[in-house]
Amino acid sequence: MSTDNERSDAVIAGLAQIKPAVIPMMPSSTLRRILDWVVQQPDIRSFPVTREEEAIGIMGGLAMTHTPAVLIMQDNGIGNFLTAVTTFPQAYHLPCFMLIARRGGINEYNSMIHLISERTPAILAAADIRTFHLDETTPLDHWTTTVVKGYEFAQITHRPVAVMVNLMGG
């Protein structure tokens, strides 16, 4: 099985292929290696957002200007963005690609985050948000491809699409 750094690097390789012009991002210790790479890219305008629903609004606005963008966040923020994602990009048919880090599983160090994180795949499914999953059991060479294809899938289906990445393991 792969290491967390290898998985992060595979995600970074996917972002490099996507070539987003803008990346709004929420803070995440799990995503630190990826976020560190993002902020060092001179061709990517990355910036912190205060809440996930705000990020959804920004992503939808960017989509209307055809600006390639990726939202990076953690799954424990999914509860924050549900109303925004269903009433804005989903309702108006706007592509919105979300790279979402899984928490609350094997190797987790927070004693309560699993209470939201374990439920997020079911929550996204209930909201009819197409989601792809990557974890330590996924062959490493599938990680980069899935990130890139997930982004493309959001564009061609004109809707929010999430790739959930379990960088911590499983």
Place this chain on the structure above:
Amino acid sequence: MPDLSRSDALRIFTELFPTEPAIITLGATVRELIATVGKRDNDFYVLDSMGLPVAIGLGIAVGRQGNPEKIVVIEGDGGLLMGMSALATVGHLRPENLVILVLDNLTYASTGGQPTAATTTDFVKVAEGCGIAGVDADDEASFRAALAQARAATGPILVRMRINTQSIKTPYLLEDPILLSAPFRALLDRTRD
């Protein structure tokens, strides 16, 4: 009580910003705007995403960076309170083309007139604290002057216009949001830099 109603303020706004892309908050304001001046291709009607218009406008403004045309967000006091943290991101990014117009009637007018926390909140000071220029208006003369200032601004600016609670009776807007937004999106495509 302020002289102008929401409909009055919307009429003046469309007179002074006739072609600029505008993000219009929620159903009641959308319906009053349409009842007052009709549908405009440059208006994006936000039907049910309370608190999101500033973020939507920010996304468009960032996506059109370098395009001198202003992007205007029309928000209510209740809506701004729900999404107020987006002002910090606006101040952080400082898009030079973003105007935020807050029509402040101190109430949740759409849900029966319950008071909002705007009765004790100074939106102009909040904006300034986030690094956004702010200007107050409470009658037609000061509103026109504030909008002129917004048009000339070289950075993000928030105009807080105090309005009264009068509203006009309008029918529900039951159109498909995809069809409703199509003219606006086509306009953005036509006016890309």
